[in-house]
Amino acid sequence: MCGRVIVDYDENLGVAEGGALSEWMVGRPDGYAPSWDLKPTQPIPVAFTDRRDGSRRFEYAHWSLVPPWSKELRSRFPTFNARAETAAEKPSFRPSLQSRRCVVPVSGFYEWTGPKSARVPHAIFGPEPVLPLAGLYTWWHEPGAADDAGWHLTATILTRSSAGVMEPLHDRMPVFLGEELLRDWLDPQTLGDQLLVNAVAESSLPISERLREYAVRPLRGDGPELIEPA
Template sequence: MCGRVIVDYDENMAVASGSELADWMRERPAGYEPSWNLKPTQPIPAAFTDHKDGTKRLEYAYWSLVPIWSKELKTKFPTFNARSETAAEKASFKASVKNRRCVIPVTGFYEWTGPKSSRIPHAIFGPDPIIPMAGLYSWWHEPDAGDDEGWHLTATILTRASAGVMEPLHDRMPVFLADELLGDWLDPGTVGDQLLLDAVAEASMPLSMQLREYEVAPLRGDGPELLLPASS
């Protein structure tokens, strides 16, 4: 699972890391505001290549993928995550797997442990300031809107079986996009299939093994104080 993320970055983070993602992050997305407690259905940054003109874009997306055929901007079941093992065959995701793939650049995320009555959140970070989560996107169009209006960018984060520090926390974790696969992943000319999903999930393992985590206090509100260790 990945149902809560941290987005607190500037456009220099990816540049400083030497990642190819820097080409998509030269500027912040329009309307950028940092968040230390970003939830599904809220706007989340998504980096992708426009399949029409090839431009590199970083925009806010509705965090829960809504397929174009949906009659409303919501689904009957959660779509903020998509299992990498089955996304290529699922009706909601298979069209996006083919040529609407994105990266969700976050600076951290959370996972919970313990019983439902006293859940303990853990803040999780990677070895670099930006954690590039592999995602899928879709453009949803309001049924009654004109052709040039009423479009909504929506996105989901891919997940895989947990590894490393994530194993004691949850049985699922995000798929992290290895830099060497970023070009193919964000190229709409690369036709996506299950083989591509499997390759990206497998290549995410090195970064997965470098994650670090610590307990934080229950998440209330939104602010940098949410990242203080629980013992502080």
């Protein structure tokens, strides 16, 4: 699973020059504020392509995907993660997979090990300053609001079975998006089906071998000290 992330972009966002994601991450998103302990239901940065005009967008979304038919900005079950193996089958995720896919660019994330009485958090970082996670998004509209108002962008992060550095830490890990599939993933004209999800999930494997992780102290508050080694 992926339930806590780190978002700490430097001025040039740390995106490699010429990398596909740099075409979406132009400047920091409006309202940018770094966080070293960003949680579900809080605003999380997402990059996506607008289906209406093909524009590239980089902005904050409510971290937990809310289906359009929901009567409130929440779901009856957790939707901050979506399993890659079943996203194409689930009514909440299937429409977004078809043409509303996004990237969640993070600086890192956390996972815990050990017994429930003594859980140890681990900070995990990718081979580059920005780690692209495959996600899905939807637009949720407040019931009763005017058509041109009351819209909320919501998003979820795909997960898959762990591999590489993640295997000793947890049985699930985020789907890391390889450079070779990033443009296809962000193209709403590319049909989103299980074959696409499988390909993207496989692109995680080389990245999972290049992650680095270390134990940190229990997460309290929100600041750069949270990623200091324990």
